Structures are given as C-alpha cells and as structure tokens.
Amino acid sequence: YENTLEQSTTKKMLEQSISNSINGFKDATEFNRWKSVHLAAVTKNDMRSVFEKYVSRFADKDYPLFRLLVTPSDTEVPAKLGLFEVKTLEEISATYKTDY
Numbered sequence: 001y002e003n004t005l006e007q008s009t010t011k012k013m014l015e016q017s018i019s020n021s022i023n024g025f026k027d028a029t030e031f032n033r034w035k036s037v038h039l040a041a042v043t044k045n046d047m048r049s050v051f052e053k054y055v056s057r058f059a060d061k062d063y064p065l066f067r068l069l070v071t072p073s074d075t076e077v078p079a080k081l082g083l084f085e086v087k088t089l090e091e092i093s094a095t096y097k098t099d100y
Contacts, residue, residue: 054089 016028025031071077077084 016031020026020028020031023031025034073088077086
C-alpha cells in the first residue's frame with residue numbers, strides 16, 4: 001500500500017506519463033500491459049542465471065543472509081529500508097569477474 005501511495009503523487013504520475021510517451025506507450029495502461037507480459041516471461045532459469053552471475057559472489061557461507069534490492073537506476077530507496085551500497089549490474093560485473 002505504501003509503495004502504491006508513493007507512486008500516486010502528482011510528481012510520480014507526471015514522470016510516468018512523460019516516460020510512457022518517450023518510450024512509445026500511449027498511456028499507463030499500455031505500459032502496464034507491456035511490463036506485465038515481459039515480467040511474466042522471466043523464467044526461473046533466467047532468475048537463477050542472474051543470481052549465479054551477479055548475486056552469488058556476495059554470499060558468505062558463515063553468514064548466509066543478505067538483502068538485494070534490484071530497482072531501476074533512478075529509484076530512491078527509502079531510508080527505513082536501511083543503508084544500501086548502490087551499483088549497476090555493469091559495475092558489479094566489472095568488479096567481480098568470474099568464469100560465467
């Protein structure tokens with residue numbers, strides 16, 4: 001509910017409307033349909049591949065708990081979620097080269 005409320009501000013609605021137009025969507029409904037179809041197309045194998053390539057290197061067998069928050073690059077993470085190190089997938093990939 002809180003996330004929906006935050007996305008419902010006039011500023012966020014204008015930003016989304018502009019973004020929809022720039023990206024070729026006629027309205028929010030068309031964008032939401034496109035997003036739903038593409039999110040639904042992500043498979044368990046896709047998620048496992050991303051996990052193995054970008055996330056597993058951070059796992060510590062002695063402390064097997066960490067939080068990973070994947071968001072669009074312009075997302076503001078609420079302070080109540082805690083302190084996060086922010087990196088793009090490209091930065092992570094360049095920093096932690098593996099044989100994947």
